[in-house]
Amino acid sequence: DIQMTQSPSSLSASVGDRVTITCRTSQDISNDLAWFQQKPGKAPKSLIHAASSLQSGVPSKFSGSGSGTVFTLTISNMQSEDFATYYCQQYNSNPPTFGQGTKVEIK
Amino acid sequence: QVQLVQSGAEVRKPGSSVKVSCKASGGTFRSYGISWVRQAPGQGLEWMGGVVPIFGTVNYAQKFQGRVTITADKSTSTTYMDLSSLISEDTAVYYCARGAGMGRLDYWGQGTLVTVSS
Numbered sequence: 001d002i003q004m005t006q007s008p009s010s011l012s013a014s015v016g017d018r019v020t021i022t023c024r025t026s027q028d029i030s031n032d033l034a035w036f037q038q039k040p041g042k043a044p045k046s047l048i049h050a051a052s053s054l055q056s057g058v059p060s061k062f063s064g065s066g067s068g069t070v071f072t073l074t075i076s077n078m079q080s081e082d083f084a085t086y087y088c089q090q091y092n093s094n095p096p097t098f099g100q101g102t103k104v105e106i107k
Numbered sequence: 108q109v110q111l112v113q114s115g116a117e118v119r120k121p122g123s124s125v126k127v128s129c130k131a132s133g134g135t136f137r138s139y140g141i142s143w144v145r146q147a148p149g150q151g152l153e154w155m156g157g158v159v160p161i162f163g164t165v166n167y168a169q170k171f172q173g174r175v176t177i178t179a180d181k182s183t184s185t186t187y188m189d190l191s192s193l194i195s196e197d198t199a200v201y202y203c204a205r206g207a208g209m210g211r212l213d214y215w216g217q218g219t220l221v222t223v224s225s
Contacts, residue, residue, distance in 0.1 A: 001169075034212065036152075043202055043215040044152065055213065087152055091210025095168040096142070098152040 002026050002090050006099030012107040017078045021102045023071045023088035032092035035064055035073045038101075039084045047086075048073065080106070109133040111203055111216035118222045124191035127219045129203030131184045140209040141186040143177060145199040146218075155201075157209045158186060166209055193223045 003026035013019050023033065031051035036044040046055045048064040051071055061076045075082055083106050088099040114128040129141065142157035156167035160179035167175055176189040186203060201219045204212035 032210075036212070043218050044204075044212075045215070046213050049206075049211060049213065089152070089210075089212065091206075091208070091212075094166050094209070096154045096210035096212075098154070101151050 001095060002029065002093060002097050004088060004090060004097050004099040006088055006102050008102060009100065010103040010105065012105050013078050013083075014107045015078055015080065017107075019075045019078055019082075019104060021073045021086055021088075021104075023066075023073070023099050025069045025071075025090055028068050029090045029092035031067045032090055033064075033066070033071050034089045034091065035062075036087045036089065037082075037084045038087065044087065075104075078104075109205060109214040111205060111214055113201075113203060113216040113219045116220040116222070118224065119193050121194055121223055121225055123193055124189060125193060125221050126187055126189045127201050127203075127221070129186045129188070129216050131186070131205060134205075139205050139207060140211065141177075141179065142204050142206070142209065142212060143175075143188040144202045144204055144212070146202070147196070147199040150199075154210075155188070155190075159209060160186070164209075190221075193221075195223050197221065198223045 005024045007022050033051045035048040038044040052064045063074045085101045085103045087101050110132045112130050140159045143155045156177050158165045158177045158179045179186045203216040206213040
């Protein structure tokens with residue numbers, strides 16, 4: 001199975017900050033990577049697929065980049081509704097695997 | 108607008124089985140894959156398996172092989188996940204998710220809490 005390593009596991013940010021989360025994979029997955037946002041008690045929400053393609057309806061403050069084994073999710077101008085846990089996921093090979101999550105909290 | 112509606116919460120005893128359903132509406136059901144992902148309390152996301160209804164192909168994570176069965180009823184656009192030989196560690200919220208192909212998870216159901224307790 002492809003191992004996913006997200007960093008950091010948690011971070012504190014202030015409203016208006018720019019936040020960057022990194023996801024590393026144990027082997028080359030091209031750009032077959034997705035990012036999800038999950039709020040407490042809710043289902044995950046897809047933000048980005050194919051490493052950098054924004055899902056329909058997702059604001060442009062979210063952006064993704066990378067290919068191969070290193071990927072990043074950047075959230076600009078953090079607002080209260082953006083404080084959540086974020087997961088990366090690869091779908092290049094079976095089984096699909098997830099990072100352990102990054103909890104973004106208000107400073 | 109794609110919507111996935113899952114069946115309600117379940118309580119089961121250890122050793123029993125549970126079957127959770129996921130009904131899709133909107134989009135073209137047969138063109139996509141449906142996966143099942145679970146999340147134990149306070150933990151991360153874990154892919155269990157998936158099906159591509161139009162091809163009838165099914166894949167399971169090694170961890171759940173022999174214990175999980177995923178089926179799809181094309182006539183009702185409903186997918187089912189059956190998990191047997193339940194243990195307390197199977198207590199989790201179970202989600203279905205749909206996407207283009209087996210591993211894409213673009214749309215999610217609301218989740219179904221399965222509690223395993225004696």
